Amino acid sequence: MPLHNAEMASVFEQIADLLEIQGANPFRVRAYRNAARSVGEFGKSVPAMIEQNEDVKRIAGIGDDLAAKLREIAATGTCELLTRLRAEMPAAITELLQVQGLGPKRVRALYDALHVQTIEQLREAAEQGLIRTVPGFGEKTQAHILERLEAHAHKSRRFALAFAERDALPLLAHLRTGKGVEQAVVAGSFRRRCETVGDLDILATARDGRAVIEHFVRYGEVRQVLARGDTRSSVVLASGMQVDLRVVEPESFGAALVYFTGSKAHNIAMRRIAQGLRLKINEYGVFRGEDRIAGRTEESVYAAIGLDWVPPELRERHGEIEAAHAHTLPCLIERADLVGDLHAHTRASDGRASLLEMALAARERGLQYLAVTDHSSGADGTRGLDAAHLGRQIDEIDALNRTLHGVVLLKGIEVDILEDGRLGLPDAILERLDIVVGAVHTGFDLPRARQTERVLRALEHPSMSILAHPTGRLIGEREPCDIDLVRVMRRARALGCHLELDAQPNRLDLTDTYCRMAKAEGVLVAIDSDAHDSAGFDDLRYGVDQARRGWLETKDVLNTRGLDALRPLLRASASRLERTS
């Protein structure tokens, strides 16, 4: 069973945790954490690179030693250092680091004094009042540990971005009613439009920080106040979401916004550049000695160190710093660039609106065309169309298009890709369509080779236009299927097929990394709503967010094309255009 990057990264993470608890050199620990992150996020399969004798030292943070360890992990599944660390210290102890407020030093102290190794033992020790007897711990710390354990048990690790928005927007509205509040914005992973966020980081500007903090903790949804100072505070909302607020003076807004938007790796890279220029960046500004030379706006902060302003979605230390320096940052796609949608459902399958309702809703949102792609029959758990029913829908759409103004419906289908790679409807009916969107709805757990062959075969079908939600993942619910998307992309490009970025907030499939790979491979991405009712079109913006994280520009996205430019790019209609001309 071949390893994945995530598993290799996990070995490094475990080593970092154990080293840290043992009190190792913090920079060595950081080296393992940096390496874990680079490997985990690396676009290509690291085990495959090793197999093909590619140099893994070109991955950021990998030097001679860690390259050797990667090869060792690829060969054996683990590495000798981790085995040795586990022999010296119970491996389960690292789970204690997940409890908020417990870091390596305290975990070590509790282990040495009380032999606490697990969450359960920690709870028992706290309930029996033993924690406060350990040097450096007291009543309050013991009580906090019990509280945080409670939170730990209930907390789902991360929230979908759309879920976080439901907390963020009313909270911002509350903050803005505070006396003396000039600005209040969400920073952090929310602003970078990560598909999930662990907490909300809010930045406000005001002269009197304390007053803003007091106003903040009085917000009705606040269930628990974790910290409250003069310039920052942390609370937990009723939804379980943690919110961190920072208040700075308006002169520092730009610097603080850069700082709290992150990512951490992006900030560290910026500070290193500043160091080289004998400047210092912190959340209050850019400083030469005591003089603040920038900080009111983000642009001023980037400019002070010779960089173009970087869109938040790119701030992941994935090459954006170099691009900002060379003035080669991409001009990222925006929602308004989408002029159509190529994947939507109606009541004919599992949608909740009629053809006409969907057409009007699409037009209302500025779309010039909408592909109607109901499910084919046989899809698990969904009502679908057989050939006869689809034939009637085709006639219905033709009739409707004669009366519609300002929007055109394209005749399409979301057809099942069967386990052997055939499509779930006869060729004769597929040939009558403008667009064929193929999707895997069963057999998500096929082995990698079979899953890949299955999809490659489907792409070969002459009517196939777009591969929908290519990995099938549902965030927090279903893992992506195991498939070699590089091969899929290369074949798609050769055949004139396209890959979808399904914009539903719990799908966002393709991921940002795969979007970037698609761009590199020259495959167009279709950002589709997969709408099941008229409100579903509003999800397109999440797809655009994800596409921006994947460095996509207007030219990289299929449905930025007007209808005339689009038709020849859809194989189904292209082949018919050829026949009729």
Added chain:
DNA sequence: GCCGTTTTCGGCCCGACTGTTTTCAGTCG
């Protein structure tokens, strides 16, 4: 353990808050 516009050694981002202290360590972001 990595890395180089201080390049093979000596650095490695920086500040706020809390609790347990009695001037600071630990944790977090």
